[in-house]
Amino acid sequence: MTLTQLDAVPPGLLDLPAARLGEVLPGPTLIHLPGRRTQPLFASVLLHGNEDTGWLAAQAVLEKYATAELPRALSLFIGNIEAARTGQRRLDGRPDYNRVWPGSEEAHPAERAMMQQVVDAMRARKVFASIDIHNNTGLNPHYACVNRLDQDFLHLATLFSRIVVYFVRPRGVQSAAFAELCPAVTLECGKPGTPGGVEHAAAFMEACLHLSEFPAHPVASHDVDLFHTVATVKVPDQVSFGFVAPDADIDFVPELDHYNFRELKHGDLLGRVRPGSPARLRALDENGAEIGDHLFDYSRGEITLRKPLMPAMLTRDEQVIRQDCLCYLMERIKTPA
Missing domain, CATH: 3.40.630.10 (Zn peptidases)
Incomplete structure (x- = not known):
């Protein structure tokens, strides 16, 4: 090169x-x-x-x-x-x-x-x-x-x-x-x-x-509106996904990319898991540790937030999701003095 x-x-x-x-x-x-x-x-x-x-x-x-x-x-x-x-x-x-x-x-x-x-x-x-x-x-x-x-x-x-x-x-x-x-x-x-x-x-x-x-x-x-990225969210390679795709392991809500830079609440819906599928999203914190269980709730076959967070870079582009990530999750922080 x-x-x-x-x-x-x-x-x-x-x-x-x-x-x-x-x-x-x-x-x-x-x-x-x-x-x-x-x-x-x-x-x-x-x-x-x-x-x-x-x-x-x-x-x-x-x-x-x-x-x-x-x-x-x-x-x-x-x-x-x-x-x-x-x-x-x-x-x-x-x-x-x-x-x-x-x-x-x-x-x-x-x-x-x-x-x-x-x-x-x-x-x-x-x-x-x-x-x-x-x-x-x-x-x-x-x-x-x-x-x-x-x-x-x-x-x-x-x-x-x-x-x-x-x-x-x-x-x-x-x-x-x-x-x-x-x-x-x-x-x-x-x-x-x-x-x-x-x-x-x-x-x-x-x-x-x-x-x-x-x-x-x-x-x-x-x-300034200052935010700190607390997690990078990925779809594991072996997990199928889509938008309005009930046969996929994870079926994301169709309006997902409209959630960017919106302060989402505890319990807000991101998608659904196909009945019988063990699929889970991966979420890595800034040290590379898996924290998905702290961020997402999968009860009732739905993927919902466990805490208020703001996403960025949510996309419906499946190639980008595979090559990069589904999104980043952020929290608002104070401006340093």
């Missing part, structure tokens, strides 16, 4: 959609561009090949500054070009490009070495801040994620959205790797192609390029 590093945007690249980047780029590529302030902003796009908002936002910003100096140096990492060609999150049998950064628990040495190379290159350049731009498949608002609750991280996150999610799992994500170097955020920009996503991401990227430093004062509690 070879990382390509460039010091200029190749001719014609900004004219191409994500699916055609492979016509110009041989694979994952890190492009370093000069700017008025020399400490670079790092931006990663297309870590998931079916999430093109980041690339479209980068195109918009670079086209705007095609004949002008960038306010700050920019290092743009274009990730899973191969998966983007076919519009897939990742290729079957290949790793998720947002699970193989330093700190990963996955065994993909070639991809892990490449991501380490990216981190090392940006450490050497004294990276100013890091943004990783994503889409998701469920009905979610735009929000930012952080792996640390330091004030610089919260200032960067709230520049994008007042909704901020703090998480430490999954391991091996880009933002956690870069949190060792600089303030780092993951942006969740809704579904690909939905109105406003590209414009919001591009405006945020440009705001970061204009940012000279982070404010010294803490983020005010009334300026």
Whole structure:
């Protein structure tokens, strides 16, 4: 797995959609561009090949500054070009490009070495801040994620959205790797192609390029809705599932993806288990421990919540559920002083 590093945007690249980047780029590529302030902003796009908002936002910003100096140096990492060609999150049998950064628990040495190379290159350049731009498949608002609750991280996150999610799992994500170097955020920009996503991401990227430093004062509690991810929920591989699918082991309620960022109550219904099936959801806390029995009740053949929680990234996309997870469950937390 070879990382390509460039010091200029190749001719014609900004004219191409994500699916055609492979016509110009041989694979994952890190492009370093000069700017008025020399400490670079790092931006990663297309870590998931079916999430093109980041690339479209980068195109918009670079086209705007095609004949002008960038306010700050920019290092743009274009990730899973191969998966983007076919519009897939990742290729079957290949790793998720947002699970193989330093700190990963996955065994993909070639991809892990490449991501380490990216981190090392940006450490050497004294990276100013890091943004990783994503889409998701469920009905979610735009929000930012952080792996640390330091004030610089919260200032960067709230520049994008007042909704901020703090998480430490999954391991091996880009933002956690870069949190060792600089303030780092993951942006969740809704579904690909939905109105406003590209414009919001591009405006945020440009705001970061204009940012000279982070404010010294803490983020005010009334300026942020802060949540902590307490569990990652998965459907075990051997368990069949569906939506309005009474013959499946687990039949989720059809409106499940409408529950995102709603504060659900104890007893709220998520789905039903087929009579006679021992199927259970897996729920891992931030230490990797199984806590599903503390979160879900399966009495009467229903899957209900044992405590109030707020889900994010619930989706009806069965491939995404298999490749990633069903959702994350969160609790509201106080803003650190």
